[in-house]
Amino acid sequence: MKILFAGAGAMGARFGALLHRSGNDIVFADGWQAHRDAINEHGLKMIIDGVDEGFVHIPAVSPKQVEGTFDLVFVFTKAMHLDPMMQDIQHVITDTTRVICLLNGLGNVEVIERYVPKENIFLGVTVWTSGLGGPGIVDAVGTGAIELQQVHQIPSLFNERLLETLNQAGLNVIYSDDVKQSIWNKVALNSVLNTYCTLIDCNVAEYGHYENNRILTELVVDEVIAVANAEGIVLDKDALVSKIEAVYDPQKAGNHYPSLYQDMAAGRKTEIDYLNGAIARLGTKHGIATPVCLAITHMIHAKESVKKTHR
Amino acid sequence: MKILFAGAGAMGARFGALLHRSGNDIVFADGWQAHRDAINEHGLKMIIDGVDEGFVHIPAVSPKQVEGTFDLVFVFTKAMHLDPMMQDIQHVITDTTRVICLLNGLGNVEVIERYVPKENIFLGVTVWTSGLGGPGIVDAVGTGAIELQQVHQIPSLFNERLLETLNQAGLNVIYSDDVKQSIWNKVALNSVLNTYCTLIDCNVAEYGHYENNRILTELVVDEVIAVANAEGIVLDKDALVSKIEAVYDPQKAGNHYPSLYQDMAAGRKTEIDYLNGAIARLGTKHGIATPVCLAITHMIHAKESVKKTHR
Numbered sequence A, B: 001m002k003i004l005f006a007g008a009g010a011m012g013a014r015f016g017a018l019l020h021r022s023g024n025d026i027v028f029a030d031g032w033q034a035h036r037d038a039i040n041e042h043g044l045k046m047i048i049d050g051v052d053e054g055f056v057h058i059p060a061v062s063p064k065q066v067e068g069t070f071d072l073v074f075v076f077t078k079a080m081h082l083d084p085m086m087q088d089i090q091h092v093i094t095d096t097t098r099v100i101c102l103l104n105g106l107g108n109v110e111v112i113e114r115y116v117p118k119e120n121i122f123l124g125v126t127v128w129t130s131g132l133g134g135p136g137i138v139d140a141v142g143t144g145a146i147e148l149q150q151v152h153q154i155p156s157l158f159n160e161r162l163l164e165t166l167n168q169a170g171l172n173v174i175y176s177d178d179v180k181q182s183i184w185n186k187v188a189l190n191s192v193l194n195t196y197c198t199l200i201d202c203n204v205a206e207y208g209h210y211e212n213n214r215i216l217t218e219l220v221v222d223e224v225i226a227v228a229n230a231e232g233i234v235l236d237k238d239a240l241v242s243k244i245e246a247v248y249d250p251q252k253a254g255n256h257y258p259s260l261y262q263d264m265a266a267g268r269k270t271e272i273d274y275l276n277g278a279i280a281r282l283g284t285k286h287g288i289a290t291p292v293c294l295a296i297t298h299m300i301h302a303k304e305s306v307k308k309t310h311r
Helices: A010-021 A033-042 A079-092 A108-112 A157-168 A179-200 A204-209 A213-230 A237-246 A259-265 A276-286 A291-310 B010-021 B033-042 B079-092 B108-112 B157-168 B179-200 B204-209 B213-230 B237-246 B259-265 B276-286 B291-310
Strands: A002-006 A025-029 A044-048 A051-056 A072-075 A098-101 A121-126 A137-140 A146-150 A173-175 B002-006 B025-029 B044-048 B051-056 B072-075 B098-101 B121-126 B137-140 B146-150 B173-175
Touching: A002 A010, A002 A079, A010 A025, A010 A044, A010 A051, A010 A072, A010 A137, A025 A079, A033 A044, A072 A079, A079 A108, A098 A108, A108 A121, A121 A179, A146 A157, A146 A179, A157 A173, A179 A204, A179 A213, A179 A237, A179 A259, A179 A276, A179 A291, A179 B179, A179 B291, A204 A213, A204 B291, A213 A237, A213 A276, A213 A291, A213 B291, A259 A291, A276 A291, A291 B179, A291 B204, A291 B213, A291 B291, B002 B010, B002 B079, B010 B025, B010 B044, B010 B051, B010 B072, B010 B137, B025 B079, B033 B044, B072 B079, B079 B108, B098 B108, B108 B121, B121 B179, B146 B157, B146 B179, B157 B173, B179 B204, B179 B213, B179 B237, B179 B259, B179 B276, B179 B291, B204 B213, B213 B237, B213 B276, B213 B291, B259 B291, B276 B291
Parallel strands: A002 A025, A002 A072, A044 A137, A072 A098, A098 A121, A146 A173, B002 B025, B002 B072, B044 B137, B072 B098, B098 B121, B146 B173
Antiparallel strands: A044 A051, A121 A146, B044 B051, B121 B146
16 A cells, blocks of 8 residues: 555654555655654664664655655644644545544544545544654554544445555554544543643652542543533543553553653643643533633643743 | 730741830740741841841740740741641630731631630731741841731720731731631632642743633632632622732732742642632532632642652
8 A cells, every 4th residue: 555654753653664564655744854864864763662673764755745646644743733734745635545543632533624535534543652762763662553433434445455454564453433432532531641740740650649639530531521422422431530540550651751741841832722622622612611621721831831931 | 015926937027026126025936946046046137128137036935835925926827837836825825815817828717716716816918028038037028018807896995006016016007897808819819820830830920921821810710709709708800800910010029939839849738728729618618619729729739749759
């Protein structure tokens, strides 16, 4: 398959390398020039579980300069960079280009729909992780899985071929009939842990050690569930809270500082508008009060603006 | 007048020195030994507006060791240390000992009432400020004023004498008929600025620069006003918000980090339970939802617990 990665950061580069190795024709589109230059000069270096697996050779171009047509586009930007990325690559999107979006947060499909017919969009959620060890270097651990669903569920030969292609690369994809529920569960988890850890200034295990963390967790989860219900999504509160609490274990991700915390620390814009911010917007739409998500959203934005001033 | 300062930190020491100079008989009761030792060995050094005014000689003892009787007790602890202080000095409280409480936050009178008849308690609010430049050194600027009210309003000769004594010391006291409203206004201001600045990690001017600070402010102010109403206190929202916004000016207190921020930074326990925490408790009592105050209270407590672990 001919596959474009619209965004070849940590996740995009890791997936691109896996799909290249299993025989697909990959192109990276990425806005970071030093990263593209390193990939084009030496190849993409792959360090997996601490083992140097050598270089993978995939062409990397800036998004506006992508040429040709593709069977598949993987979008792998941060949520707030999705719309500019779609604008930059829209010249290579045809009626038969399928797009896969595994991004965190709410509202991403609505962005992609402005550029791609709904029946060509696949929405998913993944537990794969990845990191960059500098420009042109993937430094990642473990494996993961993907839950994927066609937004407009229309059975086609392409769908079968797609799953086969992704699984041949070892991506562990299962087709879901209810990926939206999984996305909302992940949004709820991130709307709790990403934000509270950032405002309290702690990692996930430390949040778990605070004796009344359940009160904080439920203040957000209750708002997310109320808004999800209004959107036709049913979430199981007990299961969701248990899933959040399972992450506190230092043997698991407990010692991890969430991505939003890391974005804030590095002075980058955060994804808050696609987490608690999206909950608050949808709350307004449905007439549901979401004061805690609204307060958290604006505290995070205030923190972004202070960080900016301090730099 | 014979006056005991139950707590002779920055504010107590400054007021004690003023009342000593105007001819009163002052005793300091304070739990900080190095501070007492410095005061007893050299006297209390007064630096006001950068000018060294020399030493004031006032005896300083530990609270449990106070002896004699007093016309007046000024309580000047942090809110969470008020109850242990009252326990420690209760042996010197008689039927005619008057107690003045100018502490921030809600619930202080209820604590003092366990030790002192209601008609002997004076409740107030002050804009005086002060600081310590180390043990035995007051380092303070400007002047202030005090709004004072007898909790059970019973006219007496003592009340006139009290106001005269305090004003002879230059404390600028006015007798109020509605000090509770002023206390609630101050609680609202502190429940906004102290907490948001601590969680966002900014000073007051930076909070004021965040373009949507009004949303954050109103989320707390609306909860405070609803609870105040249930307690029979009417607050003027527009006036209150204007008062909060007036503080952003860097020419005023804008470049100031609020006391709760400073307590947190120094690893001290904060007064959150007497600000947003008290609002949330009273909300529960009256069946009024206060999710934002509850979330803020627990984020602050979580931050305290993380700070403690890090030390």
